[in-house]
Structures are given as structure tokens and as C-alpha cells.
Amino acid sequence: GKSTLLNRLTNAGVLADDKLFATLDPTTRQLQLPNHQLCLLTDTVGFIRKLPHHLVEAFKATLEEVNEADLLLHVIDASQPRVDEQIAAVEAVLKELGAQDKPVLAVFNKTDLERGRNQAIRLAERFRHSVAMSAATGEGTPALCQAIADLLRDRVAHLRLKIPAGEGRWIAAIHANGKVHAQKVSGKHLLVEATVSAGFAATLDPKWICG
Structure with a gap:
């Protein structure tokens, strides 16, 4: 079953x-x-x-x-x-x-x-x-x-992130572990709106989280 x-x-x-x-x-x-x-x-x-x-x-x-x-x-x-x-x-x-x-x-x-x-x-x-x-x-x-x-x-987080463009590993991880709703380049950063698990959100650098 x-x-x-x-x-x-x-x-x-x-x-x-x-x-x-x-x-x-x-x-x-x-x-x-x-x-x-x-x-x-x-x-x-x-x-x-x-x-x-x-x-x-x-x-x-x-x-x-x-x-x-x-x-x-x-x-x-x-x-x-x-x-x-x-x-x-x-x-x-x-x-x-x-x-x-x-x-x-x-x-x-x-x-x-x-x-x-x-x-x-x-x-x-x-x-x-x-x-x-x-x-x-x-x-x-x-x-x-x-x-x-x-x-x-209650176990997911909806985040707006500002991630340094050089953090390609983390950007890929967000795509692999969550749902990316939007992303765009802003200078030397990538702006990302995504839904991820609360556990995965806790592994992200707090400085990247805009809301």
C-alpha cells in the first residue's frame, strides 16, 4: 500500500x-x-x-x-x-x-x-x-x-532574499529545496522570493533575509 x-x-x-x-x-x-x-x-x-x-x-x-x-x-x-x-x-x-x-x-x-x-x-x-x-x-x-x-x-517559510551573486551553491540549493516564485539580478546580488521549509530557512545566512 x-x-x-x-x-x-x-x-x-x-x-x-x-x-x-x-x-x-x-x-x-x-x-x-x-x-x-x-x-x-x-x-x-x-x-x-x-x-x-x-x-x-x-x-x-x-x-x-x-x-x-x-x-x-x-x-x-x-x-x-x-x-x-x-x-x-x-x-x-x-x-x-x-x-x-x-x-x-x-x-x-x-x-x-x-x-x-x-x-x-x-x-x-x-x-x-x-x-x-x-x-x-x-x-x-x-x-x-x-x-x-x-x-x-506551519513548517514552511515564505522569504524574500538578497543573496550575493557569488553564492551560486546556495542559490542552487534554494531551487532544489523549495519553490522559487521570482528572482532577478540587482547589482552584485540576486533577489529571490521563495517558499522553503522552516528547517532549510534556518540554514540560510540571516543577512540575506529581507522579509
């Missing part, structure tokens, strides 16, 4: 297989949201209790991604009869990681199936933020993208 969702949103070409641990290494792709904000989506190994020993190394990368994420998308197969147990297993792992207070958006997948639709309605009461969708058909994708944008809104 997770890999199918990533493929649906970003055309990532990630292996989508209905098997446990089909994804062993995190795969990260860029997604442009409805408000033109750019974010990075990472597909990780599934969370279960008592991870097999030979997968511990693969799981380490997932732990790093979870702890660094601004928002967790908990992709739930709403068509599964034991869905409550699966949700509990994921929540237990997040607690073990110390990530239980991270913002979570529950994504109830497989609502193209009758059981999925019915259980999504019931399960929505358990989560503060949730979206029902079908990664297979694409139904609900716009609502998911909008929900992500809404939850990340």
Missing part, C-alpha cells in the same frame, strides 16, 4: 508488492503540493513488532527517517479484517522510537473495496487527521495532497 501510494503521488516507480518487507530501503521522492510547496515523501519498511534480526540493518534507515520527518503518513489497509491490531502494532513501534508525538495523518487505503470504505468510516474517529482513498484507483488523492499541505503549512 505504501509503495503504491508513493507511485501514485510521484510516479516514483517503486516496487509495489503485497508482501511483508517488499520495501527494505527508504525511497524518497519530491512532491509538489496544491499550494506549490515542495515536500519529500519517503517510503519505508513496514512497522511490525519483533522485527526479524536479519532486517535490523535495513530497519535502521527507517528509524532515522521517522525521527527526522515533519509529518508521518500512517498508511492503513482499511480492507484488512485485523486492521485494529495492525494499527496498534504501528503505534507501539512509534512509541518505542519516541515518535509518538509526531504529527500523524492516517491514510485509509483500499476504499475502492466495500470493507475498506466501511472500516475507514469507523476508524476515522480514532485519528485527529485522516483521509480515505484508494492508491490503486487514485480516488481521494487530491484530498490527501491538500491534507498534507494543511498540516505542513
Whole structure:
């Protein structure tokens, strides 16, 4: 479900297989949201209790991604009869990681199936933020993208920058890590209007920020 969702949103070409641990290494792709904000989506190994020993190394990368994420998308197969147990297993792992207070958006997948639709309605009461969708058909994708944008809104910065023309590395980084709305040359500086993550904004030289 997770890999199918990533493929649906970003055309990532990630292996989508209905098997446990089909994804062993995190795969990260860029997604442009409805408000033109750019974010990075990472597909990780599934969370279960008592991870097999030979997968511990693969799981380490997932732990790093979870702890660094601004928002967790908990992709739930709403068509599964034991869905409550699966949700509990994921929540237990997040607690073990110390990530239980991270913002979570529950994504109830497989609502193209009758059981999925019915259980999504019931399960929505358990989560503060949730979206029902079908990664297979694409139904609900716009609502998911909008929900992500809404939850990340406070984690972005809209900046007007005056950057020395010689700082080409930083200018390229702004283009790679954010959305540039306008730029023009002014003497020995480049004037840039851009939307970037709050974390990336903190790495910029404060002298460059005009507002």
C-alpha cells in the first residue's frame, strides 16, 4: 500500500508488492503540493513488532527517517479484517522510537473495496487527521495532497532574499529545496522570493533575509 501510494503521488516507480518487507530501503521522492510547496515523501519498511534480526540493518534507515520527518503518513489497509491490531502494532513501534508525538495523518487505503470504505468510516474517529482513498484507483488523492499541505503549512517559510551573486551553491540549493516564485539580478546580488521549509530557512545566512 505504501509503495503504491508513493507511485501514485510521484510516479516514483517503486516496487509495489503485497508482501511483508517488499520495501527494505527508504525511497524518497519530491512532491509538489496544491499550494506549490515542495515536500519529500519517503517510503519505508513496514512497522511490525519483533522485527526479524536479519532486517535490523535495513530497519535502521527507517528509524532515522521517522525521527527526522515533519509529518508521518500512517498508511492503513482499511480492507484488512485485523486492521485494529495492525494499527496498534504501528503505534507501539512509534512509541518505542519516541515518535509518538509526531504529527500523524492516517491514510485509509483500499476504499475502492466495500470493507475498506466501511472500516475507514469507523476508524476515522480514532485519528485527529485522516483521509480515505484508494492508491490503486487514485480516488481521494487530491484530498490527501491538500491534507498534507494543511498540516505542513506551519513548517514552511515564505522569504524574500538578497543573496550575493557569488553564492551560486546556495542559490542552487534554494531551487532544489523549495519553490522559487521570482528572482532577478540587482547589482552584485540576486533577489529571490521563495517558499522553503522552516528547517532549510534556518540554514540560510540571516543577512540575506529581507522579509
